Amino acid sequence: MKPLSLKISIMPSKPAKLKIIWLQGITCNGNTHSFLNDPSLGVLLDSVEFIYHPLLPCNLTLQQLVSKVPKSDILIFEGAYKGDFERAGSEMEELLIALASKTKHIISMGSCASFGGIFKEADPEHISGILFDKENERGPLKKMREKIITLSGCPVHPKWLSFVLDMIRFGKTIAVDEFRRPTELYAYLVHNGCLRNEYFEWKVDSEAFGTKEGCLFYDQGCQGPYTHGSCNKILWNEISSKTRAGTPCLGCTEPSFPKRELFATKTYMSIPAEMPLGIPKRSYLALAGAAKSFHIKRLEERLLK
Amino acid sequence: MARPTKEERKISIMTTALKLFSKEGFYQTTMPLIALNIGMSVGNLYNYFTSKEFLAKELIMYIANILGEEIRRINESLISTEEKIAAVVHMYFKIAQERPETIEYFLRVYLSNREVFRDGCEGMICVSPFVTEMMILFEEGVRIGDLRDQDFFSAFGLFMGYLGGMVFIHGEKILPKPLESYEASISENIYYALKTR
Numbered sequence: 476m477k478p479l480s481l482k483i484s485i486m487p488s489k490p491a492k493l494k495i496i497w498l499q500g501i502t503c504n505g506n507t508h509s510f511l512n513d514p515s516l517g518v519l520l521d522s523v524e525f526i527y528h529p530l531l532p533c534n535l536t537l538q539q540l541v542s543k544v545p546k547s548d549i550l551i552f553e554g555a556y557k558g559d560f561e562r563a564g565s566e567m568e569e570l571l572i573a574l575a576s577k578t579k580h581i582i583s584m585g586s587c588a589s590f591g592g593i594f595k596e597a598d599p600e601h602i603s604g605i606l607f608d609k610e611n612e613r614g615p616l617k618k619m620r621e622k623i624i625t626l627s628g629c630p631v632h633p634k635w636l637s638f639v640l641d642m643i644r645f646g647k648t649i650a651v652d653e654f655r656r657p658t659e660l661y662a663y664l665v666h667n668g669c670l671r672n673e674y675f676e677w678k679v680d681s682e683a684f685g686t687k688e689g690c691l692f693y694d695q696g697c698q699g700p701y702t703h704g705s706c707n708k709i710l711w712n713e714i715s716s717k718t719r720a721g722t723p724c725l726g727c728t729e730p731s732f733p734k735r736e737l738f739a740t741k742t743y744m745s746i747p748a749e750m751p752l753g754i755p756k757r758s759y760l761a762l763a764g765a766a767k768s769f770h771i772k773r774l775e776e777r778l779l780k
Numbered sequence: 781m782a783r784p785t786k787e788e789r790k791i792s793i794m795t796t797a798l799k800l801f802s803k804e805g806f807y808q809t810t811m812p813l814i815a816l817n818i819g820m821s822v823g824n825l826y827n828y829f830t831s832k833e834f835l836a837k838e839l840i841m842y843i844a845n846i847l848g849e850e851i852r853r854i855n856e857s858l859i860s861t862e863e864k865i866a867a868v869v870h871m872y873f874k875i876a877q878e879r880p881e882t883i884e885y886f887l888r889v890y891l892s893n894r895e896v897f898r899d900g901c902e903g904m905i906c907v908s909p910f911v912t913e914m915m916i917l918f919e920e921g922v923r924i925g926d927l928r929d930q931d932f933f934s935a936f937g938l939f940m941g942y943l944g945g946m947v948f949i950h951g952e953k954i955l956p957k958p959l960e961s962y963e964a965s966i967s968e969n970i971y972y973a974l975k976t977r
Contacts, residue, residue: 608859743922744934746915756919760912 490522490644493548496540496574497528497584500567501594501602502554504529505630505666506585513633514713522644538573541565549643550578551636555587555594555602556615566617571605575616580643581605581623585634589627589654592729607654610730625655629727635660655732656703664752665724666699668707672765675700678767679774685721687778694754696725696738700751792816792829792897798839802884806836806893833896840890840897842881846877848909855916859948861926865974866967869943873959882926891944914939918974927974935974936952942970 477576479496497507507530513519526547527540535543538765541563558568583605586592590609595602606614606623616623626635639657642649650658666672674681674690681689699707702724706716717724720741741748750759784792796817800809811832815825829835857890876883889896890907897906904911918935921927927935928938946966 490905738965743920743929744915744918744927744935747918748923752919756916757912762909762917764915768905 492524493644494522494526495549496526496547497551500556506553510633511629513778519637537563544573547578549580550574551582552588552605553584555591556605567757575619581676583625583630585628586629586732588726589625623655627728644779660705661703663705665702665704665706669718677774679769691723696740697723697725699724702726704728792811798885799881801889802881806889836896837901844907844910850915851913860920862971865971867965869967872943887944928976
């Protein structure tokens with residue numbers, strides 16, 4: 476009997492370059508700028524090919540994109556959706572649906588594309604995300620929900636996008652939550668990994684923005700305990716986050732973004748109107764009351780004297 | 781007759797100690813005096829409570845639990861904020877009359893001898909079940925628009941200071957009428973002081 480010949484490959488074969496279309500709805504370009512700040516952008520660009528991107532070199536102009544409506548591996552949509560909003564003379568209700576139906580994966584890039592975001596405030600009735608309108612699933616691409624990955628955030632961290640692109644490129648399954656956000660990125664709260672957690676535990680408030688000490692939850696409106704995102708795990712510019720720098724989390728990854736009075740914590744008789752996610756009110760108040768009874772000198776002093 | 785369990789014995793000690801502390805004060809009440817009133821040896825008493833201070837802390841937590849449970853029951857009932865306030869006033873005065881040592885202990889021992897409770901009962905730790913329910917009463921009142929939003933302690937001080945004061949002057953036999961006859965007007969005063977304008 477002829478022995479079996481096994482060919483063992485040490486390195487996995489290099490996947491083909493992903494063909495991407497980056498389409499913009501009503502946007503401030505924030506997610507594009509965030510993407511361009513990815514320190515690994517060069518490596519990423521070696522693995523993808525932009526059929527169209529509003530800023531990067533690409534194969535087609537916007538006019539050609541609109542007239543050809545090419546196939547793609549991934550359609551990235553940045554900005555809020557409004558049916559009669561035009562790009563190169565083509566209304567979104569036609570252009571987006573046409574490009575979406577000819578792609579394998581759709582990435583909803585940023586909070587405006589995901590839930591309506593800031594731009595929805597201007598015309599709440601007609602502006603939405605591509606799959607969700609705030610928390611309601613009634614966007615124009617609801618029939619294609621299974622191929623949509625939501626990357627909410629204002630803006631999206633560039634590493635979150637490169638994570639999703641890599642997962643798609645290597646054919647991996649991406650686990651998602653109820654808003655189709657990858658759980659690998661959004662199962663965490665912004666509160667997780669915050670350097671101020673000890674101040675939160677002992678109820679020591681921050682007195683001003685930009686300081687290293689104190690918790691931003693009580694007086695500065697920090698949404699970290701309610702907000703899903705890995706901002707304090709995958710750091711911004713690889714070094715920091717809002718809460719680390721001394722400004723509160725604004726809850727930008729949630730459908731409720733933007734809330735009113737971004738820098739104030741709503742209270743009823745000094746008690747936070749919203750409890751940290753999943754924490755019963757009695758438990759929170761009992762623990763908070765106990766913690767407030769102590770004065771921890773170390774936490775009331777400046778870190779760097 | 782079955783011998784009382786250790787827990788039952790402990791409650792019996794606390795009940796006697798509560799009466800002595802609230803009548804004689806913290807410093808006049810000694811462990812031998814408590815043991816004498818229970819009919820147990822001083823040595824045995826220390827098997828249950830390792831010090832007078834420890835016993836005093838257990839007592840305030842015991843009282844806070846009683847009050848907390850009562851207010852929790854009121855908080856969870858389907859009545860208006862105004863009715864809840866009246867129910868808390870009624871409950872407080874009822875306890876003050878039926879078990880006066882409970883409120884007396886709170887006012888005359890816990891609040892008057894803070895040095896005893898400094899270590900282990902810092903801030904509101906030992907009265908947490910009671911204060912937590914008062915927080916919930918106020919927070920829910922503001923949330924549904926019945927009460928005016930303000931600092932918790934401004935409202936708490938007004939509410940409990942008023943009740944404590946009334947019970948105190950009742951204990952001093954200054955009040956010309958029975959304590960319960962003031963319930964309706966006091967409830968109304970508290971509600972009108974706290975309600976939305």
